[in-house]
Amino acid sequence: MWVQEVDNMPEKGDQSYLRSRNTARILESLRQNEGFSRIDLAELTNLDKKTVLNIVNDLLAKGLIRVTSRQADGAGRPKEILGLNGSYGRYAGIDLGGTHLSGVIIDFAGECIASSDIEVHNGMEPDTLMKLCVYLMGNLLKESGLKEYDLSGIGISFPGFVTSSQGSVSSENFPKWQNIPIQKMLQDRYNIPICVDDSSRLMALAELWFGKGRNRRDFIVADLGFGIGCGIVIDRKIFRGSAGKSGEVGHTTVDVNGPLCTCGSHGCIESFAAGWALSRDAQIIIREHPDSLLRETGGNSPEGVNFRQVILAANLGDPYCAALLNNAGKYIGIGLSNTISFFNPSRLIIGGRLVQNNEILLKAITGTINSNCMKQILEDVEITVSELGDGASAWGAGISCIVNAENLFFATLQKKES
Amino acid sequence: MWVQEVDNMPEKGDQSYLRSRNTARILESLRQNEGFSRIDLAELTNLDKKTVLNIVNDLLAKGLIRVTSRQADGAGRPKEILGLNGSYGRYAGIDLGGTHLSGVIIDFAGECIASSDIEVHNGMEPDTLMKLCVYLMGNLLKESGLKEYDLSGIGISFPGFVTSSQGSVSSENFPKWQNIPIQKMLQDRYNIPICVDDSSRLMALAELWFGKGRNRRDFIVADLGFGIGCGIVIDRKIFRGSAGKSGEVGHTTVDVNGPLCTCGSHGCIESFAAGWALSRDAQIIIREHPDSLLRETGGNSPEGVNFRQVILAANLGDPYCAALLNNAGKYIGIGLSNTISFFNPSRLIIGGRLVQNNEILLKAITGTINSNCMKQILEDVEITVSELGDGASAWGAGISCIVNAENLFFATLQKKES
Numbered sequence: 001m002w003v004q005e006v007d008n009m010p011e012k013g014d015q016s017y018l019r020s021r022n023t024a025r026i027l028e029s030l031r032q033n034e035g036f037s038r039i040d041l042a043e044l045t046n047l048d049k050k051t052v053l054n055i056v057n058d059l060l061a062k063g064l065i066r067v068t069s070r071q072a073d074g075a076g077r078p079k080e081i082l083g084l085n086g087s088y089g090r091y092a093g094i095d096l097g098g099t100h101l102s103g104v105i106i107d108f109a110g111e112c113i114a115s116s117d118i119e120v121h122n123g124m125e126p127d128t129l130m131k132l133c134v135y136l137m138g139n140l141l142k143e144s145g146l147k148e149y150d151l152s153g154i155g156i157s158f159p160g161f162v163t164s165s166q167g168s169v170s171s172e173n174f175p176k177w178q179n180i181p182i183q184k185m186l187q188d189r190y191n192i193p194i195c196v197d198d199s200s201r202l203m204a205l206a207e208l209w210f211g212k213g214r215n216r217r218d219f220i221v222a223d224l225g226f227g228i229g230c231g232i233v234i235d236r237k238i239f240r241g242s243a244g245k246s247g248e249v250g251h252t253t254v255d256v257n258g259p260l261c262t263c264g265s266h267g268c269i270e271s272f273a274a275g276w277a278l279s280r281d282a283q284i285i286i287r288e289h290p291d292s293l294l295r296e297t298g299g300n301s302p303e304g305v306n307f308r309q310v311i312l313a314a315n316l317g318d319p320y321c322a323a324l325l326n327n328a329g330k331y332i333g334i335g336l337s338n339t340i341s342f343f344n345p346s347r348l349i350i351g352g353r354l355v356q357n358n359e360i361l362l363k364a365i366t367g368t369i370n371s372n373c374m375k376q377i378l379e380d381v382e383i384t385v386s387e388l389g390d391g392a393s394a395w396g397a398g399i400s401c402i403v404n405a406e407n408l409f410f411a412t413l414q415k416k417e418s
Numbered sequence: 419m420w421v422q423e424v425d426n427m428p429e430k431g432d433q434s435y436l437r438s439r440n441t442a443r444i445l446e447s448l449r450q451n452e453g454f455s456r457i458d459l460a461e462l463t464n465l466d467k468k469t470v471l472n473i474v475n476d477l478l479a480k481g482l483i484r485v486t487s488r489q490a491d492g493a494g495r496p497k498e499i500l501g502l503n504g505s506y507g508r509y510a511g512i513d514l515g516g517t518h519l520s521g522v523i524i525d526f527a528g529e530c531i532a533s534s535d536i537e538v539h540n541g542m543e544p545d546t547l548m549k550l551c552v553y554l555m556g557n558l559l560k561e562s563g564l565k566e567y568d569l570s571g572i573g574i575s576f577p578g579f580v581t582s583s584q585g586s587v588s589s590e591n592f593p594k595w596q597n598i599p600i601q602k603m604l605q606d607r608y609n610i611p612i613c614v615d616d617s618s619r620l621m622a623l624a625e626l627w628f629g630k631g632r633n634r635r636d637f638i639v640a641d642l643g644f645g646i647g648c649g650i651v652i653d654r655k656i657f658r659g660s661a662g663k664s665g666e667v668g669h670t671t672v673d674v675n676g677p678l679c680t681c682g683s684h685g686c687i688e689s690f691a692a693g694w695a696l697s698r699d700a701q702i703i704i705r706e707h708p709d710s711l712l713r714e715t716g717g718n719s720p721e722g723v724n725f726r727q728v729i730l731a732a733n734l735g736d737p738y739c740a741a742l743l744n745n746a747g748k749y750i751g752i753g754l755s756n757t758i759s760f761f762n763p764s765r766l767i768i769g770g771r772l773v774q775n776n777e778i779l780l781k782a783i784t785g786t787i788n789s790n791c792m793k794q795i796l797e798d799v800e801i802t803v804s805e806l807g808d809g810a811s812a813w814g815a816g817i818s819c820i821v822n823a824e825n826l827f828f829a830t831l832q833k834k835e836s
Contacts (some may be wrong), residue, residue, distance in 0.1 A: 014466070159792050170794075218660050232760075234652060241762025242539070242636050242799040251792045252756035255673060256748075263792050276430060330674075338670035342650075342760050344659025374669045374681050376579050376588075380661040 017187045020199055022047055023055050030065060031110075033146035037071070037079040056082065063088050064108070069324060084109040088149050090139060093398030094133055095157040095199055095391070096171055098122040098226025098275060099306060099353065101129075102319055102391050103136045105144045105151070106398040110209055110290055114144035115391055122173060122226065128178045134189065136302075147169070151402070153192055155397030157199040159227050161245055167196040172262040173227045173276055199223065200247055201238055202396030204231025205390075208238070209399050211388045212349050220345045222249070222384070223393070224335055224352035224361075226275035226307075232338060250274060254334050269335035273328035275307040275354055282310045285320045311358045322360055327365020336365065337373035340381055351386030437650040440465055448483060448527075449504055450633055455489070474500065481506050482526070500512050502527040508568050510558060511816030512551055513575040513617055513809070515770065516540040516591055516644025516693060517724060519547075520809050521554045523562045523569070523817040528627055532562035540591060540694070542642065543600045552607065553783055557637055571610055571822070573815030574600060575617040577645050579663055585614040590669075590680040591645045591694055613818045617641065618665055619656055619813030621769055621806075622649025626656070627817050629806045630767050638763045639804070640667070640754055641811070642770035642779075644693035644725075648757060668692060672752050687753035691746035693725040693772055700728045703738045710735035729776045740778055747782020754783065755791040769804030 025045050030036060036044065042052040043410035058379040059065045066085040070078040086107035095102040097119065107113040116139040120134055133138060141148065160171025167183020186194045200223035207221050213233055221231040228250030232239040240246055252261045258267020262276070271277055283302040285292050293313040298305035314321035336348065348369075355362055366383055373381075422784065443463050448454060454462065477483045484503040488496040503646020504525035512518040523532040534557040536550055559566065578589025618641035624632035625639050628659040631651060633758075639649040646668030650657040658664055668688040669681045676685020680694070689695055701720040703710050712731040717721035732739035744801045754766065766787075773780055784801055804810060 014436075018432075042504050163794075234657065239652065241798075243762055243795075244766035245762040245795050245798065246760065248759040248762075248792060250796060252759050253672060253752050253790060256752060256790075263794070265790055334671050334674060338756065339760065341666040341670050342648075342664065342757065344661055344663040344666075346660035372671060372674075372683055374666060374683065376581075377666060380659075380663065 008093075019055075023049055023059070023290050026052065026055050027059070027064065027084070029080055031209070034068075034083060035081055037081055039079070043084070052331040086111055089152040089402070090144075090146060090153065090281065091153045091398045092137060092151055092403035093155040093157065093202075093394040093396065093401070094136060095202075095394035095397060096129065096133075097159060097353065097393075099308070100390070101132055101136050102394040103140050104391055104394045104398055105140050106395065108401075108402060110399060110402070112266055112395065113146075114140045114393075115394070116140050116143060119388070123175065125136070125176055126182075129177075130182075130185055130189075133186070134244070144166070150188065151190075151192055153401030154186060154190060154194050155202070155313060156186065156194065156196045157202045157393040157397040158182070158196060159199045159225070159229070162196050164200065167194065169196060171227075173270075173274070193401065195404050195406070197397070197400055198229070198244070198247070199393040199396075200229030200231045201240065202231070202400055203386075203392045204233055204391045204396070205238055205399050205403075206396035207231075207237070207349055207351070207386065208233055210395070211386060211392065212347065212384055216347055217343050218343075219347040219349060219350055220339055220343055221340070221349045222332075224273075224332065224354035226325070228270050228335070228352075228354075232343065234343075249335050252335055254331060254338075269331055272331035273335075278307040278310050278324060278328060278354075279305055281324050282307070282321070285324065289320050292320045294321055307354060311354075311356075311361075313358050315357065318328065325358065325360045326364045329361045330368050331366020332361075333365045334372055338367050340369070340373050342375055344377055345381055348381055348383045349386050350383070351388060351392055353364055354391055355385065356390060432469055437473075440469055441477070444470065444473050445477070445482065445502070445715055448542045449627070450760075452486075452501060453499055455499055457497070459500070459647075464478055472547075475515050489598055495609055496658050502773060504529055507570040507820070508562075508564060509571045509573065509816045509819035510555060511573040511575065511620075511813035511814065511819070512554060513620075513815060514547065514551075515571065515577060515617070515771065515811075517726070518808070519550055520692060520812040521558050522809055522812045522816055523564065523610055524813065524820075528817060528820070530809075530813065531564070532558045533812070534561065535808070543594055544600075547595075548600075548603055548607075551604070555608075566608065569608075569610055571817065571819030572604060572608060572612050573620070573817070573819040574604065574612065575620045575811040575815040576600070576614060577617045577643070577647070580614050580616065585612065587614060589645075591692070593813055605766040611819065611822070613815070613822050615815070616647065616662070616665070617811040617816055618647030618649045618813075619658070619806075620649070620818055621810045622651055622814070624810045624814035625649075625767055625769070625804065625805055625818050626651055626654070628813070629804060629810070630765065630802055634765055636763055637765040638757055639769055640750070640757070642691075642750065642772035643766065644771070646688050646692050646750070646753070646770075650761065652761075667753050668819060670753060672749060672756075687749055690749035692752075695741060696725040696728050696746060697723055697744050699727075700739070705743065707738050708811050710738045712739055725772060729772075729774075729779075732778050733775065741780045743776065744782045747779045748786050750779075751783045751786025755787050756827045758787070758791050758795055762795055763799055766801045767804050768801070769806065770808055771808055774808060 042049045050136045067080045068083040069081045072078045086109035088108035095260035101118045103116050129384045158169045163170050168179050168181045170178045183194045183196045204221040213219045218232050223229045229248045230247040251268045253267050261268040261270040261271035282305040285294050286302045297313040298309040310321045460467045472789050484587040485498045485502040487499045490496045504527035506526035506618045511522050519536045521534045532669045576587045579590050586597050588596045588601045599614045601614045621641045622639040631637045638650050648665040669686045673685035679686040679689035700723040704720045715731040716727040728739045
């Protein structure tokens with residue numbers, strides 16, 4: 001951390017610095033683990049007991065943490081077990097996907113209070129989308145019993161680039177979402193802090209806080225859906241790159257002579273295997289193969305067919321759709337092998353809408369990684385499937401509000417280069 | 419840093435921690451910049467003057483820094499300008515390459531005192547190589563006028579994996595270098611600390627300390643030579659991955675139907691464009707094209723031809739060799755585009771033996787990156803060619819001794835996962 005501080009406005013190396021550092025250490029310990037008393041915290045953090053007592057009392061007084069239970073421990077006074085205080089704040093998270101809007105409300109401890117989901121399509125006008133966001137927020141507030149003024153922030157997960165510090169967004173896969181000032185639009189409507197970030201990165205944040213990345217130092221999350229990206233965690237921090245655009249595995253080339261991609265290049269992973277590419281190829285199946293089950297699951301409409309219908313047909317035994325998923329899995333597997341070769345992670349977590357109920361694809365992905373990846377690096381990585389389901393990025397968007405609004409968990413998000 | 423500390427043996431958040439942190443901050447400032455007085459250091463580091471005076475006096479007394487000059491500044495006493503004290507220690511660095519052994523001796527300030535170079539080939543027996551290392555060390559000591567006991571450490575740069583904590587090494591590209599305990603062999607001979615690390619990573623370390631990565635937070639170094647790798651710097655630290663195997667861009671797949679690679683896979687970047695792949699293809703040119711200049715520069719011996727002879731022939735106008743380099747540049751360019759898409763670096767530094775006197779290759783690489791890389795990420799990266807020349811990895815190996823032996827510049831090397 002400190003080299004960065006030398007460049008910008010370096011923090012004073014004094015008592016107040018120590019205090020904030022030690023406070024963050026205690027909060028982070030309580031976030032990562034349950035069931036700690038003050039004595040446990042002192043042992044775990046290697047801070048002296050007096051320091052821990054002072055900081056804990058301060059955090060209790062401010063309402064950031066609470067006593068979750070009391071443990072009788074022999075003769076003495078029962079030990080107070082501490083935890084983050086959920087009711088300290090509530091935060092909404094909304095994931096803008098190519099096929100869905102997903103929303104959650106979480107509390108300061110990260111627990112999910114409400115969740116809701118709306119089907120959309122990637123050709124929607126930004127204004128329509130904004131109306132749907134507000135509608136979704138209404139559903140979430142209703143489900144949770146909260147009012148707008150109960151929320152401390154809204155996080156937005158967007159599948160593309162955040163193109164300005166004002167939170168405008170653009171995406172290759174959403175033709176009408178170019179330089180849309182989404183942060184400002186929501187800020188004007190709700191008048192609370194709005195955070196906007198890339199959906200793969202927020203998926204990784206959700207895994208880091210509550211998923212298979214919990215308590216791990218480094219891992220990669222493959223975000224497979226309408227588009228393809230990855231979230232990268234290094235030393236427990238979300239790695240953003242120099243301008244917040246890291247992890248574009250979907251637009252890495254694996255075949256210079258491959259199909260045209262939405263980014264203008266040829267043979268990117270996305271051009272073979274993204275949700276949008278599967279829809280493209282599914283149209284061909286419907287047109288050319290009258291015996292394909294996709295005509296049933298896809299409603300016999302080439303234009304409207306989506307990747308969920310392909311997965312369903314493949315699961316029902318359709319050979320054309322199964323072949324399509326197998327081929328997609330091969331290219332995703334190559335892209336993820338390359339990812340592993342670059343980062344040498346200890347864990348790869350595969351998630352996103354494309355892998356829900358999709359054993360055929362998962363098998364093709366892991367098979368390709370196992371046969372394609374350099375064995376010396378493959379031996380270091382454990383490959384696993386996310387358990388957070390469809391809502392991971394929305395959850396991550398909510399968590400990003402906590403991280404940004406409270407500025408207490410300073411290790412979680414890598415600062416942008418100034 | 420601190421989350422890592424929570425896991426292992428966390429540092430105490432107390433005065434001694436503050437002191438070592440502030441000491442490192444001052445040393446790092448003096449390493450990165452020249453011409454600082456005590457007052458400048460206090461401003462730059464945002465530490466209070468008394469803290470800076472205490473630490474500076476301590477470092478002067480221990481001989482780690484010295485007064486490099488005095489600046490008269492108006493009426494008062496002249497300001498003392500401080501710098502690292504080169505004579506505090508001397509360190510050797512040796513790069514074991516597929517075509518060369520390169521060695522340097524540097525001082526604590528990183529200045530090069532001596533350098534030497536021997537041609538080798540990648541089929542050499544480990545024992546022969548050890549003898550050549552000792553011979554090269556003799557040359558370096560002679561040139562510098564130093565004795566063995568003047569050295570505080572030897573750093574070894576190896577183009578492959580360090581396979582054990584005891585410093586054994588293996589490489590795909592050097593058939594006889596499998597699990598060779600190089601650290602122990604040199605330790606037995608010299609009885610001083612021996613550091614062993616990957617050559618691409620050490621090249622990045624040299625760029626970070628003295629090259630085009632100086633004072634930059636994040637960058638990638640493409641190490642193009644007999645093999646191909648990359649060194650990755652994130653937040654001024656060398657990124658190692660979970661087991662010290664990061665940056666294997668040479669073994670990322672860009673064409674599943676491509677040539678067989680030394681790693682056992684097909685269509686890796688190396689299989690098209692590494693020094694060894696160019697030698698392979700150069701043999702075909704010699705055999706099939708009697709009119710090729712390579713028959714002259716390569717000594718008309720298909721078996722012994724190397725990539726330097728290919729570069730020379732191309733520079734003399736040989737169309738076959740020029741086409742070979744153009745094709746190699748295209749594949750390297752794709753691999754580096756992919757690298758940029760993953761890391762979103764602010765700078766890409768291209769270095770290694772393959773780009774020395776090789777404008778044809780460089781032009782093909784940059785042309786491909788410019789046409790292939792996603793434009794939104796391309797706009798963030800500045801592409802530049804290293805100025806450190808052939809000896810960069812050897813220099814980095816010497817620097818790694820300073821980093822490891824003194825344990826003072828703690829931000830430079832990312833700790834391994836425990």
